[in-house]
């Protein structure tokens with residue numbers, strides 16, 4: 001049996017020979033860098049990033065394959081960034097004009113880290 005049920009809503013997917021290898025590819029977007037795949041056992045849909053050693057790849061559970069192409073995953077990617085860093089610190093974001101709390105170990109808040117500094121994990 002598969003492990004989909006026990007897995008969190010989003011996980012890091014670092015290698016191409018991961019858990020998802022036997023999954024069926026249903027669709028793709030962003031020049032095939034992002035795929036929609038389906039578990040052959042339980043039918044759970046996942047969004048999977050094409051593996052690239054310079055990027056942080058994520059596998060994200062998709063509840064509605066119909067709206068998948070317009071689904072905005074930025075919030076989940078930012079949540080992942082906060083999660084892997086261990087949360088927010090008491091420091092203020094170093095980006096000029098930003099008063100949000102910085103992520104632990106980083107100078108920037110989640111949004112500035114993601115959008116302006118291009119940090120993914």
Ligand SMILES: [Zn+2]
Nearest residue numbers: 002004039042
């Ligand atoms: Zn499954």
Ligand SMILES: [Zn+2]
Nearest residue numbers: 093098109112
């Ligand atoms: Zn900021």
